[in-house]
């Protein structure tokens with residue numbers, strides 16, 4: 001199902017890029033809920049990762065966008081929340097395939113890694129793709145099994 005309402009979060013390294021991506025998406029008609037920091041003061045990325053993840057988990061938004069220096073810490077935080085599949089990437093191919101094959105519900109990238117135009121390409125690729133289901137369902141279900149049981153029957 002196409003995403004229309006998104007949450008966006010960031011740390012102090014990514015205020016400018018967050019604002020540019022938010023404006024870009026709003027121009028395209030998306031509703032974007034900003035839960036990140038708007039200040040250059042040092043800000044702990046797990047807070048934004050967690051907030052966006054909880055909005056996605058609750059179904060209050062269709063998906064999330066997270067930006068820190070590398071995209072790594074903030075995506076790790078989001079992936080600790082049950083039901084979240086956050087991808088961190090630096091190019092659009094992985095973003096697109098992460099929707100089609102892994103049913104990711106959050107995309108993350110690094111403000112110190114990529115520029116705004118690549119970030120827009122990534123967001124476009126991610127939002128433009130749909131989960132394919134089918135053969136991918138069993139694998140995504142395994143991710144959920146690991147998350148919920150801390151074990152994986154198929155690997156025993």
Ligand code: RB5
Pocket residue numbers: 011013045068069070071072073074
């Ligand atoms: C902040 O210095 C930096 O550690 C953070 O933005 C991010 O890159 C962490 O993964």
